[in-house]
Amino acid sequence: MNNTSALPTRFNVRAYFILFNAAEDAVLVSDELIFGNAYTKFPGGGVDFGEGPADTVVREAMEEMKQPIEVTGHFYTTDFYLPSFFHPSDQIISIYYTARMLGEQQFTAAHIAFDFKQRIYNEESFRWVKLSVIREDIFHFAADKKVALMLAERKG
16 A cells, blocks of 8 residues: 555546557557646546446547457556546556457557647547557556556567
8 A cells, every 4th residue: 555644535447458550560559638738648548337348448449549449358457556647536447458450440640749630638649659669758657657668578
């Protein structure tokens, strides 16, 4: 447990997907504008009531990218205490899955980070990051950093 005096009051379950592009030896990342700040993370989001985490990533891919995907396996679940970055009274549980695209790529992949058409709340852009250059410091959130490190170690 952490050393802060306030204990979390609820769990916030998140599900993310690691979408590989074998041709480019890369993974997809999401650049997002949240509460006026830009963050890089893996694509995914909150698990809704009545929904399984694997269903969440399939839904999120369709909502955010109009991209059908298939979950191919479990990659990682947070194994450390993680307070929410945005709501410190929430404890985050993040589940990461590997996935593959069904059919052709339906979304536009940016070539630069934070390639937003306009700087509005919840703006997103997606880009491929080569596994050879994936690093923790590309990402803003602790669980994503750990997953990036795991991907880098797997590649190395």
